[in-house]
Amino acid sequence: MEKRELILKYLSGLLGKEEKIKFERELESDADLKNEFQKISEELNGLKFTPATDSEYFSNLEQKVKARVEKRGLRHKTNFAFGFGLVFSILIIFSVFEIFDGSKGTQPNQNKIVNSFSINSDEIVGNYSLNDLESLGITTDDYFSAGLSDVSVDDIINFLQTNDLNASDYLSSLNLSENSLNEIMENLKNKEY
Amino acid sequence: MSDKEDKQLIKEFLAGNESAYNVLARKYRQRIYWQARRMVGNHEDADEVAQIVLITIYNKLKDFKGNSSFSTWLYTITSSRSLDLLRKKKIKQFISLDFLVNKSNSDDIVKNFEDKEKLDAIEKKLEKLPEKQREVFILRHFEELSYNEIAEITGRKVGTLKANYFHALKKILGQE
Numbered sequence: 001m002e003k004r005e006l007i008l009k010y011l012s013g014l015l016g017k018e019e020k021i022k023f024e025r026e027l028e029s030d031a032d033l034k035n036e037f038q039k040i041s042e043e044l045n046g047l048k049f050t051p052a053t054d055s056e057y058f059s060n061l062e063q064k065v066k067a068r069v070e071k072r073g074l075r076h077k078t079n080f081a082f083g084f085g086l087v088f089s090i091l092i093i094f095s096v097f098e099i100f101d102g103s104k105g106t107q108p109n110q111n112k113i114v115n116s117f118s119i120n121s122d123e124i125v126g127n128y129s130l131n132d133l134e135s136l137g138i139t140t141d142d143y144f145s146a147g148l149s150d151v152s153v154d155d156i157i158n159f160l161q162t163n164d165l166n167a168s169d170y171l172s173s174l175n176l177s178e179n180s181l182n183e184i185m186e187n188l189k190n191k192e193y
Numbered sequence: 194m195s196d197k198e199d200k201q202l203i204k205e206f207l208a209g210n211e212s213a214y215n216v217l218a219r220k221y222r223q224r225i226y227w228q229a230r231r232m233v234g235n236h237e238d239a240d241e242v243a244q245i246v247l248i249t250i251y252n253k254l255k256d257f258k259g260n261s262s263f264s265t266w267l268y269t270i271t272s273s274r275s276l277d278l279l280r281k282k283k284i285k286q287f288i289s290l291d292f293l294v295n296k297s298n299s300d301d302i303v304k305n306f307e308d309k310e311k312l313d314a315i316e317k318k319l320e321k322l323p324e325k326q327r328e329v330f331i332l333r334h335f336e337e338l339s340y341n342e343i344a345e346i347t348g349r350k351v352g353t354l355k356a357n358y359f360h361a362l363k364k365i366l367g368q369e
Contacts, residue, residue: 004368012359013340043366047315048335050227051308058222061240062215065247072248 003036011040157188199263203254214254218247221264224336225271231331232275232324234316236301238282242274249274261345268336269346272328279324321364329354330361 009015010023026033160167167188199220205213225246230239249270257266303309319327325347332343333354340351347354 004366008359008362008366008368011362013355014359040366044334044362047318047365049311049315051303051312052305053223053302054304057302058226061222061226061243061247062218065218065244065251068244068248069251 003033004040007033007037007040011044196262196264200259203257203259203263206254214251217250217263221267222247225267228268228271228331228336229275231316231319231335232272232327233278234320236303238278242271242278245274246271265342265345268332268338268342272332272346276324276328318365322361325349326357326361326364329357330365333358 006015006023010020015023027037028034159165160170168185199217202213202217206217222243226239226243229242229246230236233239233242246267250267253270257263301309303312319330322330328347329343329349332338332346333340338346340354343349343354344351349357
């Protein structure tokens with residue numbers, strides 16, 4: 001094995017116990033090996049150099065660290081406040097929609113609903129069943145209030161059952177003509193509702 | 194200051210005494226900086242690593258179990274943060290042309306011209322080493338740690354570390 005390679009193995013601790021003892025003996029007796037070993041040691045020790053430094057740097061380092069720690073703490077607080085604010089805003093917006101969402105009320109504004117779908121009364125009578133209208137957000141209330149009494153009795157029963165409404169109370173609350181009202185009530189009786 | 198004293202300071206810091214942290218930071222700041230500097234090879238990055246390490250210590254002292262010495266824990270954090278920074282730089286260089294820009298060393302903490310030249314020469318030699326070999330070489334040669342301590346820091350086996358150090362020596366001495 002080449003001398004340099006052997007020295008590097010020795011310095012790395014890669015030699016076995018016996019190899020190590022043998023190497024240390026040779027180092028005592030072999031002048032060339034000793035010379036090479038010293039050369040390498042000096043070269044390596046030369047790397048162990050820590051220069052003089054700007055004395056202010058290390059004292060400023062602590063200040064920089066302190067500032068960053070405080071900034072991080074502040075950022076965490078800001079993030080928390082921002083997150084809380086965002087959730088709170090979403091809840092407020094959601095609540096406002098819940099309060100003013102006409103389709104969920106029991107007495108929705110007829111004009112608003114009909115206008116929002118741009119459907120005129122004739123169109124409703126001609127083209128839509130009660131269930132279709134419900135899916136569009138137009139309730140029977142609107143339907144009846146608009147004078148659109150041309151609706152099947154089955155549809156009315158279905159609507160009253162779905163919404164758990166008393167037929168007499170509900171129909172009385174609508175601005176229907178007496179004739180329309182009587183007619184519907186009669187039909188409901190015939191259907192044994 | 195012994196490891197026992199370090200642990201006493203940690204205890205005091207965790208009990209709310211902030212100045213105990215300052216004592217620890219003052220004791221170890223130079224060692225952290227130079228370990229990082231040898232790993233990353235320039236002042237700007239070493240400064241960043243040193244700050245991150247000191248912040249990490251501040252935030253994570255409560256997690257220090259005391260199974261190893263405080264200084265071993267510090268070597269581990271400094272080593273891993275330096276490697277993190279080197280990896281990030283590699284990625285950054287891969288996707289940009291940052292490596293074409295010469296890094297200004299005008300704000301280096303080494304002001305003496307001769308010292309600077311000597312340090313540059315050492316940093317160039319260390320730069321030749323792959324990161325893992327560099328890590329082992331720094332911990333063994335500069336910090337004079339035993340292989341068992343380095344194994345604790347790096348999580349590698351002693352046999353592997355010896356081989357890493359051997360190849361690092363060969364490269365440093367210009368044989369590879």
